[in-house]
Amino acid sequence: MPHPQNDRPSSDIYLGEGERTDLIGPDGLPQVHLVEQVYDGEVVLRFCDDASGELMTAEARRLTAAGIWAGKLRGRNHYADAARRADLRPGRRLVLVRQSDNPHDAHAVAVTAAGSNEVIGFIDKAKARQLAKQLDGGVNLSVVSLAGTGPGVACGSITYAAAMPEVIAHITGLRPNTAARPAHWA
Template sequence: MGFMDRLLRRTSRLDEASGEATQRTTPVQAISSQTGEGEGLPDRWYAPQDGSRDRFVGADGLPTLRLIPYRDMGGEYVLRLCEDDTGLLVGPTDRRLPRAGIYISQLRGEAHHQAECRAGNFHPGDPVRLVREPENPYDPNAVAVYDATGQYMAAYVNKQKARTLARLIDSGTEVEAISIRGTRPGVGCDQVAVLAASPDVLRHLLSQRPAGAPRPAHER
């Protein structure tokens, strides 16, 4: 069982065992928010746009972030970035993430691949394959996303992120990816989102948060 699976199971047990824990992870009521990526989440939960382009880059060159399990407003468990020293969340469209070597994309076209989405494993935290399609007639920068077996295609990286990822992949840069939103095989899958990064960065993001780090903002 992977680290993120253990975290998700631990969070589920907290929900069952404690009313307080359930309150912390229950989807919040809609609150107007810009920082919350249009999800209606409180701004105070998110790292502010403070003008620091390298806010998420540590002295060692690795991100000052980790991935944590998070239950969205629809009750679905996903993975979300959390800042080490503040516990603040970081939205998937934060423009500072590429500076830290992190590329997140909500996929496009899942509706055309429903059977494959259901058959493949796109569970949060599990690896996925990025496959370039330079001959794609609709987009020469197209990047398709398959499950780890390479058999089942979920959809395509959105065009804006595909340009960046295509350039990295075509240059020979090693890029790995995981699902941060999706489902296990046999479960209907309406939305898939992926996070791509170098192997070192991805391994770092999946590691446990530092000892003594503040609790994630949405759990306080």
């Protein structure tokens, strides 16, 4: 059950684009964690700045600088049936599948649910270029769903976060006691 939320405007709970551009802490890990938020009646995971408690969208550029690639998967209409069969609820593991022989994009990176070989979508082209370089270089990346649905439920949108396994373990772990209270909590 998500924490009760306040009704503050989004401009008060989201970190501004020019604010806090360096998220890396002294331990080399990003000073952000994932927290639950109710959005359009659904529970999703949002990035929360440990220092301010403010939220960040998955598309925030500062996340890429911290070694986290995040965004919405592309091709949801084409892969709707596979997405409906998969468990894509927030926090579930996903898998990156490099498709260097893809006729539409030599840098294509597909995504499947853990334990499945059915493609549920693709990383957008800009991020796929960066991720393809990492994957082609032998870098192991972990992926987690930030927004999606459970098996048997139509999925309007799938949002993901990809990073080194230790970064995913960190951001999905418990927030430190010293972290600021999330700005959207009541």
